[in-house]
Amino acid sequence: MQPIVEFQNICKEYPGVVANNNVSFKIIRQSIHAILGENGAGKSTLVKILYGHVKPDYGQIIINSDLATINSPTKAQSLGINMVFQHFSLFESLTVAENLILGMSEKISLNKLKSKSETICNKYGFNLNLNSPISSLSVGQRQSVEIVRSLLNNPKILIMDEPTSVLTPEEINKLFKIIKKLVSDGLTVIFISHKLDEIINLSDHVTIMRNGKVISNLTTKNEDPESLGYKMLGYKVTKTKQINNVNYSENVLSLSNLSSFSQDPFTTNLNKINLNLKKGQIFGIAGVAGNGQKELMEILLNENDFEFNGDIIFKNIKINKLSTFQRKSLSISYVTEQRLGHSAVPEMSLSENILLSMNHKSYFKKGDFINFDRINSYAKDVIKNFNVDTPSFNVKAGKLSGGNLQKFIIGREIMSEPELLILSQPTWGIDAGSEAFIKKSLIELSHRGVSIIIISHDLDELLEVCHNISVLYKGSLSKSLNVENIDITKLGKYMGGLFD
Amino acid sequence: MNIELVIGIFNIVLISTTPLVFAGIGELVTEKSGVLNLGLEGLMLVGAVTGFITLVLTGNYFYSLFFSIISGVILSGIFAFLVLNLMTNQIATGLALTIFGIGLSAMLGKKFSGTPIEGLNPYYFIVISFLLVFMASYFLSKTKPGLIVRAVGENHNSAYALGYNVIKTRYMTIIFGGVMSSLAGFYISICYAPMWQEGMTAGRGWIALALVVFATWKPWRLLVGAYIFGGVAIMQMNLQAIGVKLPGQFFNMMPYLATIIVLVFISSNKLRLKLSAPASLNIPFEKNQ
Numbered sequence: 001m002q003p004i005v006e007f008q009n010i011c012k013e014y015p016g017v018v019a020n021n022n023v024s025f026k027i028i029r030q031s032i033h034a035i036l037g038e039n040g041a042g043k044s045t046l047v048k049i050l051y052g053h054v055k056p057d058y059g060q061i062i063i064n065s066d067l068a069t070i071n072s073p074t075k076a077q078s079l080g081i082n083m084v085f086q087h088f089s090l091f092e093s094l095t096v097a098e099n100l101i102l103g104m105s106e107k108i109s110l111n112k113l114k115s116k117s118e119t120i121c122n123k124y125g126f127n128l129n130l131n132s133p134i135s136s137l138s139v140g141q142r143q144s145v146e147i148v149r150s151l152l153n154n155p156k157i158l159i160m161d162e163p164t165s166v167l168t169p170e171e172i173n174k175l176f177k178i179i180k181k182l183v184s185d186g187l188t189v190i191f192i193s194h195k196l197d198e199i200i201n202l203s204d205h206v207t208i209m210r211n212g213k214v215i216s217n218l219t220t221k222n223e224d225p226e227s228l229g230y231k232m233l234g235y236k237v238t239k240t241k242q243i244n245n246v247n248y249s250e251n252v253l254s255l256s257n258l259s260s261f262s263q264d265p266f267t268t269n270l271n272k273i274n275l276n277l278k279k280g281q282i283f284g285i286a287g288v289a290g291n292g293q294k295e296l297m298e299i300l301l302n303e304n305d306f307e308f309n310g311d312i313i314f315k316n317i318k319i320n321k322l323s324t325f326q327r328k329s330l331s332i333s334y335v336t337e338q339r340l341g342h343s344a345v346p347e348m349s350l351s352e353n354i355l356l357s358m359n360h361k362s363y364f365k366k367g368d369f370i371n372f373d374r375i376n377s378y379a380k381d382v383i384k385n386f387n388v389d390t391p392s393f394n395v396k397a398g399k400l401s402g403g404n405l406q407k408f409i410i411g412r413e414i415m416s417e418p419e420l421l422i423l424s425q426p427t428w429g430i431d432a433g434s435e436a437f438i439k440k441s442l443i444e445l446s447h448r449g450v451s452i453i454i455i456s457h458d459l460d461e462l463l464e465v466c467h468n469i470s471v472l473y474k475g476s477l478s479k480s481l482n483v484e485n486i487d488i489t490k491l492g493k494y495m496g497g498l499f500d
Numbered sequence: 501m502n503i504e505l506v507i508g509i510f511n512i513v514l515i516s517t518t519p520l521v522f523a524g525i526g527e528l529v530t531e532k533s534g535v536l537n538l539g540l541e542g543l544m545l546v547g548a549v550t551g552f553i554t555l556v557l558t559g560n561y562f563y564s565l566f567f568s569i570i571s572g573v574i575l576s577g578i579f580a581f582l583v584l585n586l587m588t589n590q591i592a593t594g595l596a597l598t599i600f601g602i603g604l605s606a607m608l609g610k611k612f613s614g615t616p617i618e619g620l621n622p623y624y625f626i627v628i629s630f631l632l633v634f635m636a637s638y639f640l641s642k643t644k645p646g647l648i649v650r651a652v653g654e655n656h657n658s659a660y661a662l663g664y665n666v667i668k669t670r671y672m673t674i675i676f677g678g679v680m681s682s683l684a685g686f687y688i689s690i691c692y693a694p695m696w697q698e699g700m701t702a703g704r705g706w707i708a709l710a711l712v713v714f715a716t717w718k719p720w721r722l723l724v725g726a727y728i729f730g731g732v733a734i735m736q737m738n739l740q741a742i743g744v745k746l747p748g749q750f751f752n753m754m755p756y757l758a759t760i761i762v763l764v765f766i767s768s769n770k771l772r773l774k775l776s777a778p779a780s781l782n783i784p785f786e787k788n789q
Binding site: 085092 | 644647648650651654655657658659660661662663664779
């Protein structure tokens with residue numbers, strides 16, 4: 001069959017990184033073509049080039065056997081290429097209808113838009129209320145808006161950049177059915193992912209990228225997750241098995257009836273959250289983003305005096321009113337979601353970043369002055385013990401790759417010997433090697449009797465590391481499930497809000 | 501209080517508030533697209549002096565209006581080039597524009613200070629100001645270009661990803677804002693007080709800026725707010741007329757005091773600000789290549 005898209009020798013270099021290095025491959029018409037690779041492998045750059053969002057340094061793209069110069073998204077749309085973005089390109093304060101109109105290249109009346117979008121919604125089973133503002137929609141609904149918006153332009157090629165990263169298992173199944181139907185109706189779908197199971201389940205062909213290069217082009221049905229994973233990484237990842245080492249008689253942290261009552265429509269109010277964390281236990285809090293994770297972290301961290309009811313008891317001390325500083329002094333450590341700008345200051349050196357979170361320890365001070373010898377040697381130890389790839393502790397935090405910085409940040413907290421470690425999205429957007437290392441470090445930490453809470457959207461990560469998992473849905477926390485004999489369908493139902 | 505006094509007060513409020521409406525509605529559209537232009541005061545002064553000088557030299561009101569508007573296009577065009585293409589800090593650039601405008605207008609107008617002219621009837625412009633508010637409101641809420649302006653101000657990266665030209669949209673709104681400010685200046689020096697005097701806009705540019713926030717970026721509220729602000733300013737004469745004995749300085753300070761109170765009131769509620777403020781306001785847009 002004749003290819004619909006052909007990449008020829010695409011090169012794109014950013015300062016310090018070659019994002020695409022001589023990328024060439026073909027995409028067959030009316031198929032699902034997956035592009036597989038780790039974070040930073042160059043997948044997103046490549047499709048952004050196809051969508052006219054990024055200009056390649058060298059190379060060309062052939063569409064329908066014609067050489068195409070795609071220098072803007074408008075041009076891409078006129079060639080029938082549309083894209084569903086990883087971080088949605090929706091306008092929060094505008095309504096669904098307004099967002100749809102903004103995605104249309106042709107002029108259209110509101111009534112015509114309504115009938116057209118209704119046709120699409122009925123055909124593929126989307127459920128949209130055109131008058132609701134985007135800010136009131138769940139993540140899954142937002143994605144529906146984004147997909148419908150692309151389909152309104154009658155595309156020939158639809159690019160989907162990591163579309164499943166924010167969805168519940170049920171929503172993912174629904175999305176896959178929609179994608180298959182779209183392809184049977186004549187569309188070509190380019191599907192970007194780093195999740196092996198999804199690619200096996202969905203795609204017809206797969207292109208594997210590593211460090212900006214194409215490693216191989218495969219027909220999916222000849223592959224299995226292990227073979228794909230090996231080709232994606234170039235090495236085998238060994239998993240550390242979590243062993244049950246929890247002291248169930250000793251409570252470390254109790255949350256009782258935590259509720260919040262913010263009037264801000266951009267926040268999710270928590271609804272009577274109860275949780276008991278034991279010594280040496282790793283407790284996972286799963287759920288789709290925007291279901292109260294941010295607010296729970298606010299309350300646990302207390303940086304902004306976020307108002308709430310209920311009690312937080314840490315080892316028989318009520319810490320409701322204690323500041324972040326005081327909580328840290330009680331040996332609670334935190335790793336927040338945002339690496340640059342919250343966990344670390346990008347313009348400061350690694351050793352200066354040590355001090356930022358260890359300010360409560362007099363060990364690092366000489367009176368009111370900084371004891372540089374001590375923070376430097378602490379930074380050196382973190383770099384050594386946690387395999388941080390950096391020439392020295394004087395390097396600015398912003399210069400490190402996501403994985404290295406995250407190892408440094410988590411190492412910094414672990415080495416301060418906390419009794420409780422609270423992490424939010426600890427392995428979000430980092431390479432598989434660092435991810436495996438961090439998971440291993442957390443498991444080892446729990447074996448030493450440290451209790452850990454992990455708030456994460458990544459269910460696979462929680463299933464691998466945690467003893468127990470609860471799901472946050474619209475501010476309520478489900479019963480906790482024991483990971484050893486966990487029922488995945490039940491977990492999926494919890495994520496969709498069906499608690500028992 | 502007799503009916504004539506009340507009508508008189510209304511009349512004066514109507515006449516004196518119009519420049520606030522012009523400058524305010526221009527700035528509102530600019531800010532809706534995500535650009536903060538603090539140069540209103542400077543733009544108004546240059547618009548006022550250009551209009552005045554042209555009128556003195558040619559005696560033609562049309563030329564006077566035309567060149568006043570051209571001054572606004574040029575100055576706001578420079579501002580747009582600086583903040584959009586060279587990505588300078590919007591606040592610093594806007595302040596520089598104001599300081600520049602104050603100096604330039606004083607220099608240009610030096611020779612013309614005190615020259616008598618015959619003023620234009622302000623009522624035409626009052627009608628136009630109402631029409632402009634209506635049109636801006638219709639444009640922003642009902643038309644596709646207006647929707648694009650809001651989209652660009654809400655999230656410029658998304659707007660770019662969808663294929664809209666963020667820079668061009670912002671050029672348009674900045675220049676519209678510039679034209680409106682110079683129109684406000686023209687009105688002041690030709691209709692309101694037919695004369696030229698250094699710094700004669702007397703801080704109206706700043707009040708117009710506060711007005712946009714006061715109106716939470718909604719055109720009709722801006723109109724209401726302008727008349728409240730204008731009314732406070734006029735109160736001084738009339739309160740003195742009915743015999744309230746307070747120092748004149750107290751009244752001069754009133755509009756600013758009202759501005760501060762309103763700003764404190766509005767920004768005390770973060771939510772209100774978040775829901776109505778354009779999310780990309782004052783954030784420079786950089787194409788990722």
